[in-house]
Amino acid sequence: MPKSAALDAPPTAPRRAADSRRLTWLMGPAIVAGVAYLDPGNVASNMTAGARYGYLLVWVVVVGNVMAWLIQYLSAKLGVVTGESLPEVLGRRIRTRWGRRAYWVQAELVAMATDIAEVIGGAVALHLLFGIPLVWGGAITGVVSLALLLLQARRGPRIFEFVIAGLVVIIAVGFVFGVFVAPPDPAGIVGGLLPRFEGTDSVLLAASILGATIMPHAIYAHSALSRDRFAPATEGAAETLEARRGISIPRLLRATRWDVTIAMAVAGTVNLCILLLAAAALSGAPGTDSLEGAYAALRDGIGPVVATLFAVGLLASGLASTAVGAYAGAEIMHGLLRVRIPLLLRRLVTLIPALVVLALGVDPTLALILSQVVLSFGIPFALVPLVALTARRDVLGAYRNRPWTTVAGVASSVFLIALNALLLWLVLTGS
Template sequence: MPKNQSTGALRGLWLLGPALVAGVAYLDPGNVASNMTAGAQYGYLLVWVVVAGNVTAWLIQYLSAKLGVVTGQSLPELLGSRLRNRWARRSYWLQAELVAMATDLAEVIGGAVALNLLFGIPLLLGGVITGTVSMLVLAVHSRRGPRHFEFVIIGLMAIITVGFVAGVFIAPPDPAAVAGGLLPRFDGTGSVLLAASILGATIMPHAIYAHSSLARDRFGSASHGTPAEQERTETSRIRRLLTATRWDVTIAMIIAGSVNLGILLLAAANLAGVEGTDSLEGAHAALEAGLGPVVATFFAVGLLASGLASTSVGAYAGAEIMHGLLHVRIPLLARRLVTLIPALVILGVGVDPTLALVLSQVVLSFGIPFALIPLVALTAQRRTLGVWTNRTWTTVAGIVASVLLVLLNGALLVLVLTGS
């Protein structure tokens, strides 16, 4: 490869990262629980839901990153400047804050459960350890900058991938059954509930908020010279960044989608009909009984890395939500400490971890439209993105995705609250 092409390739690789960090949200303990339960209870039936959710996630995360790259602002910042009424802005912040706290709850619980499975550590102490380690990860962002933070999160993502996918290679699924699972269909109310849970755990509001912030942090404007030169330089820079962003999102979604699909296939091939797999502890026990302690340990290690990585990104997203909507900037570590308290209280009073995970997904369902609809609307506005505004088909796809996700999350709420 010629030197200039080699240099260009390395420069392109250096632009990757924000989507991989945001993509950790697609590998949190809520995803693990939903996909494991779906595979154990319905076999390969809901393979198509994981695939459809991942394709939808690509579009949503790309739009979020594009917003940050082009405007140099995050979605919360843009909303904070557009919502003129102080009470409207505060109300919007409150729902986003509750969603961020619910996300954090699931992730801390996932880390605590993993520590309990691996070392027998009590859940409350496991929650404290998970929170402490996540504070160390956030300290990397505060002291060393976004690039080093990305390296840590990407390293944890690698551990997550190995932990959750290893079992698929040891006990592979039936290829014909996997192909059959690509046909969209349901099998009763329970499968609809699980499908909504999978999508609710996949398309998460805080990932939408976070990705625009991560792109903003990495790609600040660097134009110099005369106004005409600045315009030409900025146009070229944004075009290059958006190309890199598409690759970044594609790689992140391939990894996240493969891991989520791997979890479902592992359960479908080896845990179908096994009792107790609707909880993380039960799934771990079933894996140990069916495939041995090595696969079960890999699963627990992946769950721990999932909890640590996703709770760190969740705390980052929460801080950005507060800064953008309330115009208040508090240190990431202080933010981490405050949002850790609800999770520790729930673990301390002995609430069933699986129930807490389910309830957290219900709260997340409320937040989807508040993040998704403004994202599609802003990226379709010429006054916001100028020449980089969405093409017509992109906006149509975003609207269709928004409608379907809102309807499915509404179905999840109805089914959970009515006990159907």
């Protein structure tokens, strides 16, 4: 058969199976980055929204997940095509040393705020499950996250992805099981898809849900995770990747789209189930605006099994998300300051503030809310450069965004930045 005919022939069953296995092998980074969408801040926001307003804010979770898909795909595409993370690209393009340092300061504050929320979540879960004091629970959470980072550094990204994926399964079971015990109202779910608010507090909660959903460190991390898995950070990274593994960049981007779709489907389903569980079982119950109160309400209203699984899911959420957050923090420092520091020291940089907050006896739920406020400041610094860079020919070449993708990215960025600005205004003014 002539070579051209062979190329035009439809793929055989073994070839299709091989392609399927290869695409499966290419997946993973989005699952790790997607842990940011299942962190304790999301749990607190969705649980409070469901308990206070029932199904009213279902549409917010859905809209946030759709925007998250686009944003995470753009981040992954940047890492795949350039062989660099977003912090590395910014560190190369910001010409002045002081400009890079200033950008790093805000990104580092975001990383610290992220860690505060995630360590607190793990500490609260350990306290609920075993009665461990919050400070010691925070320290245990930090140590476990350090072990996960050491695993990633010594065994490579693939093993790290498997471990995080396992924790995601635990998170999903922990937070979804209760929906089967206390099924939500289908009519209420359908009604919740209609965008609307009921007063200022519902607007604040909607902004909190979106602020806890789309987080700056997930954007920084996903580009780095894709780089680590696929593209050597050298000139001609795309050509090198194709030569080494026989994988074309278009095929790799197709696998990335599937990876992001699966990760966001899991994260969106879990977040929606948290809200639906609260709407069905905790509506009007007192004290559900805190993780401890939600646990107690679940235990008293549905039973200890659901409450215990909720706490186990919260623990897995804290452990997985703080490890990914610390990974993002290390990448931010390396990309913008062009320095690497020992892993233990890097872990302590963001862990110590979280432990200080716990040691001072700050209310964990208040600390979670304040951490989301800090995260709101970091959203524009991650979103705007991401959309701008992925639209540039001199950055992504033929793989730059199509016009409609850029329009969707700009629209999502404007919407998220406006809502986060509203969140800041409402919190700071006490409205």
